[in-house]
Amino acid sequence: MQKLLQDMVETYGNQVYRLALRYTGNMHQAQDITQETFLRAYKHLDRFDRSKPAGPWLFKIAGNLCRNWLRDNREVPVEMADNLAQSTNPGPEEIYLEKEGEKELMQALNNMPLIYREVLLLRHVGELSYTEIGYTLSLELSQVKNRLYRGRIMLKEMLRKGE
Template sequence: MDNLETRLVKLALKGDQRAFAEIVDLYKDRIFHLAYRMLSNRHEAEDVVQETFLRVYRNLDRYDPGQKFSTWIYRIGTNLSIDRLRKRKPTYSLDAEIGDQDGADGYALIPGDNRTPETEYMISETRTTIHEAIDGLPPKYKTVMILRYLQELSLQEISEVLDMPVTTIKTRVHRGREFLRKKLESPQR
């Protein structure tokens, strides 16, 4: 299969449209299944497949023949799926059709506000505990944890904000979580 892929890529680089069409045929189902597993949405998965092949077509000259073509194309599909997940905002339609739920409409899915004063107090206490635990972190972990979990920035964005390698950010997030876990597990208070 690797010989076939290499041959197809070389032909596609020379402008052979049929070779590129064969690459699409080889990978379209695999990329769709990958995207569908990540996104759980058929339309979004189809969009990812289309965007993946657009990127492959535009960047075929950047493909390094020293690496497996499948690894390269999967990376593109995975990154596009992850980007969609990050940008995804919950969408709710009150008039959306719902399977066989005896005529129930979207309004039935809206949760009631059944919070009692006790649950409000518990939520408030939990937030306070978490914020206090974050405040007690060493500064190099505190900044990363605030950017990651309170500001909801990606690791890449944090890397750019702090001008540090992503690997350093990952390490600090991991260690920060460990500090928090230990603080929250210890019965001090």
């Protein structure tokens, strides 16, 4: 069981963390969500179909946790770049997140309806296929395609308005 979990962490740990980072904009929260994701996965390993890749299953758990986090922190604006700028000794990761345009990107993302945001993040951060996104979000393939397209348009529009 632990070997399977270790494999999952090695293969998908960073992707789950990056997804949580995009949702929360906070490294500590993202680490907590990632840890909770793998704790829940470990607890429910018996429900996991080992003949399939673990990614979509893990992203499903992580997505639920992120949605819960968003619901509980609705009033707190997520400003990744601002939060990280307060850090006195930024690490390499923080320096990366302070890259040009990051703040605008996070703001645009956070202003998007969740149904488009989650599809975009699963595709671009989780690197899931359309079919895997469909499984993760319980959507038809046509819904995945349409939401992804509309989400991409929305993101570009919001970034353009923010310029």
